[in-house]
Amino acid sequence: MTAPVKGWLRSGNHWQGAITLPVLLVVAFLVLLPVVFLLEESLNTGDPMAFPPQQYGLANYAAMLEEDLQVIVNTVVIAVTATMMAVVIGFTLAWILTRTNVPGRDRLERLMQLPYYMTPLVGALAWAVLASPKSGFFNQMWRWAGGEGDLFNIYSMFGIAWIMALFEGTVAFVMISAAMKSMDPALEESARVIGASKLRTALTVTLPLVMPGVLGATLFVFAEMLGSFAAALVIGIPARVYVITTAIWDSTLSYPPAYGRASAMGLALFVVMFAMLSGYRWMVARGSFATITGKAFRPRTMDMGRLAWPLFAVCALYIVLAVALPLAALLLTSLERFATALLSQAQFTLANYEMALALGPVRTALANSLLLGLGVATVGVLVMALLVWIIYRSEMVGRGAVEYLVMFPQAVPRLVFGLALLWAWLNMPIPIYGTLWLLALAYFTVMLPIGVRTLAGVVLQVDKSLEECARVCGAGWLYQLRTISLPLLKPGVIAAWLLIFMASVRELGVSVFLMGPNAKVIAPSIVGAFASSGIELTAAMALIQTFTVVVALMILFRLTRGMTRELT
Amino acid sequence: MSDSASRIVVSDLSIRYGEVTAVNGVSFEVGRGEHVTLLGPSGCGKTTTLRAIAGLEQPAIGTISIDGEVMYDAIERRNVPTEHRGVSMVFQSYAVWPHMTVLGNVAYGLRVRKLASSELSAKVERALDLVQMRHLADRPASKLSGGQQQRVALARAIAFSPTVVLFDEPLSNLDAKLRAEMRLELRELQRQLGITSVYVTHDQEEALAISDRVIVMNVGVIEQIGTPEQIYNRPRNRFVADFVGSANLIRGRVGKPLANGGTIEFMADGGHVLRATAPHALRGGETEVAVRTAYIEIGKTADANQVPGTVRRRMFHGDFVQYVIDCPLGQLIVRRPPTNLVAEGEDIELSFSPEHCILLEG
Numbered sequence: 001m002t003a004p005v006k007g008w009l010r011s012g013n014h015w016q017g018a019i020t021l022p023v024l025l026v027v028a029f030l031v032l033l034p035v036v037f038l039l040e041e042s043l044n045t046g047d048p049m050a051f052p053p054q055q056y057g058l059a060n061y062a063a064m065l066e067e068d069l070q071v072i073v074n075t076v077v078i079a080v081t082a083t084m085m086a087v088v089i090g091f092t093l094a095w096i097l098t099r100t101n102v103p104g105r106d107r108l109e110r111l112m113q114l115p116y117y118m119t120p121l122v123g124a125l126a127w128a129v130l131a132s133p134k135s136g137f138f139n140q141m142w143r144w145a146g147g148e149g150d151l152f153n154i155y156s157m158f159g160i161a162w163i164m165a166l167f168e169g170t171v172a173f174v175m176i177s178a179a180m181k182s183m184d185p186a187l188e189e190s191a192r193v194i195g196a197s198k199l200r201t202a203l204t205v206t207l208p209l210v211m212p213g214v215l216g217a218t219l220f221v222f223a224e225m226l227g228s229f230a231a232a233l234v235i236g237i238p239a240r241v242y243v244i245t246t247a248i249w250d251s252t253l254s255y256p257p258a259y260g261r262a263s264a265m266g267l268a269l270f271v272v273m274f275a276m277l278s279g280y281r282w283m284v285a286r287g288s289f290a291t292i293t294g295k296a297f298r299p300r301t302m303d304m305g306r307l308a309w310p311l312f313a314v315c316a317l318y319i320v321l322a323v324a325l326p327l328a329a330l331l332l333t334s335l336e337r338f339a340t341a342l343l344s345q346a347q348f349t350l351a352n353y354e355m356a357l358a359l360g361p362v363r364t365a366l367a368n369s370l371l372l373g374l375g376v377a378t379v380g381v382l383v384m385a386l387l388v389w390i391i392y393r394s395e396m397v398g399r400g401a402v403e404y405l406v407m408f409p410q411a412v413p414r415l416v417f418g419l420a421l422l423w424a425w426l427n428m429p430i431p432i433y434g435t436l437w438l439l440a441l442a443y444f445t446v447m448l449p450i451g452v453r454t455l456a457g458v459v460l461q462v463d464k465s466l467e468e469c470a471r472v473c474g475a476g477w478l479y480q481l482r483t484i485s486l487p488l489l490k491p492g493v494i495a496a497w498l499l500i501f502m503a504s505v506r507e508l509g510v511s512v513f514l515m516g517p518n519a520k521v522i523a524p525s526i527v528g529a530f531a532s533s534g535i536e537l538t539a540a541m542a543l544i545q546t547f548t549v550v551v552a553l554m555i556l557f558r559l560t561r562g563m564t565r566e567l568t
Numbered sequence: 569m570s571d572s573a574s575r576i577v578v579s580d581l582s583i584r585y586g587e588v589t590a591v592n593g594v595s596f597e598v599g600r601g602e603h604v605t606l607l608g609p610s611g612c613g614k615t616t617t618l619r620a621i622a623g624l625e626q627p628a629i630g631t632i633s634i635d636g637e638v639m640y641d642a643i644e645r646r647n648v649p650t651e652h653r654g655v656s657m658v659f660q661s662y663a664v665w666p667h668m669t670v671l672g673n674v675a676y677g678l679r680v681r682k683l684a685s686s687e688l689s690a691k692v693e694r695a696l697d698l699v700q701m702r703h704l705a706d707r708p709a710s711k712l713s714g715g716q717q718q719r720v721a722l723a724r725a726i727a728f729s730p731t732v733v734l735f736d737e738p739l740s741n742l743d744a745k746l747r748a749e750m751r752l753e754l755r756e757l758q759r760q761l762g763i764t765s766v767y768v769t770h771d772q773e774e775a776l777a778i779s780d781r782v783i784v785m786n787v788g789v790i791e792q793i794g795t796p797e798q799i800y801n802r803p804r805n806r807f808v809a810d811f812v813g814s815a816n817l818i819r820g821r822v823g824k825p826l827a828n829g830g831t832i833e834f835m836a837d838g839g840h841v842l843r844a845t846a847p848h849a850l851r852g853g854e855t856e857v858a859v860r861t862a863y864i865e866i867g868k869t870a871d872a873n874q875v876p877g878t879v880r881r882r883m884f885h886g887d888f889v890q891y892v893i894d895c896p897l898g899q900l901i902v903r904r905p906p907t908n909l910v911a912e913g914e915d916i917e918l919s920f921s922p923e924h925c926i927l928l929e930g
Contacts, residue, residue, distance in 0.1 A: 465663040471650040472657040473677035
């Protein structure tokens with residue numbers, strides 16, 4: 001028996017407070033301060049570059065309604081169109097993959113994640129190659145086959161919405177299929193047993209139970225679409241169709257930069273999105289999801305008979321449109337001297353890749369992105385692990401506040417957060433604007449929610465008694481951490497690392513504002529190349545970026561599959 | 569009782585979670601080598617009390633001492649951390665670490681104590697032998713069945729020769745058959761090693777079977793402390809009579825005391841007069857007696873309470889037959905061995921002795 005030392009007191013609480021308070025302050029500094037700067041600037045009616053502002057007023061907000069009415073209309077029309085498409089696609093695919101006996105269901109379900117990892121930027125570039133007027137591959141083939149004029153024009157409001165739906169709407173599929181999966185099949189079976197027909201059951205039981213999930217997904221996706229940037233940037237600017245995100249971006253490019261205008265638009269967008277997400281959360285919290293029992297069921301699937309193959313074709317078509325065709329088009333383009341779908345006219349070359357890897361700015365951008373990905377993921381995971389421990393494992397005062405702060409960047413559109421960071425750090429006495437340090441700090445801040453959530457998922461899976469047992473066995477806190485907690489958390493930590501790495505390499509919304517001439521990163525450079533150089537070089541760069549992400553993704557998949565196998 | 573006679577002394581323990589008081593002024597002692605069970609329905613504070621002994625919960629009021637050493641004292645603000653209390657614990661979820669082998673799990677407490685490797689492997693082998701798991705020593709813990717995990721958790725808890733082992737519903741996740749087996753083994757192990765143990769369960773059968781003493785808890789307070797026989801034969805109040813075993817409760821009022829040793833007269837509400845036993849000094853507010861369903865016999869017995877009745881229902885349970893009987897005392901449940909069955913509708917005579925007719929505290 002070990003001799004207990006006299007007077008242990010409740011000393012624990014003191015040093016715990018000494019940790020939480022600084023952590024709370026640092027996180028608040030990173031997360032909230034930029035938004036405060038943004039708010040102040042949005043009220044600046046004097047010289048937009050002056051800090052602190054010399055005059056305050058609401059002129060910037062008023063200007064939005066007077067001069068940018070078209071932008072607001074465009075934003076709403078595109079977001080509504082994209083949301084409708086995303087929800088219809090998501091609902092159809094979710095229903096096919098969870099409720100029918102479509103062949104190859106498990107594999108198809110895994111493929112459904114791919115469009116999300118393709119990124120909307122790469123998707124937009126690919127569809128620019130596929131469906132631009134005249135030079136687009138579809139239109140080339142249409143004329144080659146004897147057609148007249150253009151079959152498709154991606155440079156339109158519908159085109160932007162289409163790309164947004166394909167590459168950012170996957171979340172609708174994920175949410176709706178989750179709602180369908182979490183429904184206890186007994187709910188439907190009991191209706192059937194009582195004597196309801198298949199159709200009646202579908203209309204009176206299934207649909208009402210799934211509906212809240214669909215509505216929630218719609219609200220969530222709509223909020224996302226309002227803040228969507230990449231497709232609107234790549235397609236909208238050449239098409240001269242401006243939405244609110246591109247309008248914000250555009251006003252910072254004018255001379256002098258209209259930061260006040262941009263801030264007002266950004267905040268307005270933030271408020272609208274925040275309201276929508278709150279509405280979504282309220283719907284979930286209200287428990288209208290009677291279907292959600294926390295358990296995942298494998299719902300009884302319907303035997304579709306001969307219809308199974310057409311349903312398979314629907315899923316396959318989605319994969320073709322969102323993954324196969326875009327990648328094939330980019331690959332073909334990147335290997336050609338001049339982009340063409342007609343292989344007889346193609347001149348194949350590796351020059352684009354050579355150029356992409358040899359061109360100074362491109363090479364440094366790629367290297368910087370990789371460096372940032374490695375650095376932010378490594379340091380970020382350590383800090384986030386500490387945060388997760390504070391939020392979910394300690395009994396410290398104020399951990400609720402820490403959790404709220406950490407999740408806050410999720411509610412701010414990425415682009416708006418970028419603008420806020422730009423303005424904050426332009427005026428902060430710490431001279432890191434235009435350096436990789438600021439980008440690293442910004443990446444860390446915007447990736448707090450995804451990193452903390454991934455890590456928390458693993459932490460919560462690890463039963464508390466596993467740690468308590470170590471203490472009972474006589475292990476001190478550090479020994480327990482080293483021998484029990486960390487080894488158990490390892491797979492989750494690696495997964496979080498990879499997710500942050502991928503998100504860093506593809507980051508666009510924050511990077512466009514914070515990139516300096518000496519601190520270029522890859523995603524904005526791809527956009528720049530699309531605007532100034534040929535599509536062939538851009539395609540090569542986009543593929544190099546995609547390739548990097550895919551490698552990380554493959555490791556992640558292998559790892560998570562290994563994890564699930566180990567746990568079962 | 570002085571501290572040296574008791575291994576664990578808990579006094580005036582109260583534990584709060586925010587506004588909720590989970591444990592409210594609980595005091596008890598556990599002697600050396602004694603096996604004490606905390607029994608109660610879920611949410612009665614039994615697990616919280618156990619965790620407080622281990623140092624995993626921080627009480628608001630009270631003291632906890634182990635081996636005469638104060639482990640927790642709210643007034644002195646003394647709180648010895650879990651790892652320095654020298655107790656061991658078996659968790660409800662087993663808490664077998666999935667990233668280690670069976671051996672790694674069992675050796676953990678010994679490695680923490682920096683034992684020499686020869687001594688370590690001897691102790692690990694002994695612990696594994698005790699639970700018959702030696703042949704699986706090198707198996708990854710994630711590849712064990714529920715029963716095997718249970719054994720590993722047990723071996724781990726006793727490997728470093730603790731004097732006190734705490735059990736938090738260790739058998740609740742096992743199926744009925746395995747549970748009965750493990751119950752026997754646990755009792756055997758506990759006798760063999762002479763460890764002091766505090767055991768938490770909501771299963772009254774388990775509590776009666778394996779304990780030296782049982783502490784019945786409800787909504788954060790102790791209802792009764794006693795040997796299994798005392799708890800079963802002399803339930804103190806309605807809760808204990810109802811929660812432990814099965815009993816008939818008969819309402820009425822106390823009559824005059826009868827001369828011989830605590831026997832009293834009890835006027836049941838139907839007008840029938842019973843002879844009952846009052847285990848406690850009469851206070852005047854008592855309105856109920858309890859009669860165990862197994863202690864009522866069918867047929868006349870000399871010197872017992874006699875009541876006529878009619879069999880309303882008969883249910884065959886295998887190990888016993890349960891009768892529902894209409895009689896002047898109300899509806900009584902009677903459990904008899906499955907021999908000499910009585911048919912439904914038959915008129916019979918019930919008899920139960922005064923010492924099985926227990927006056928409950930009001």
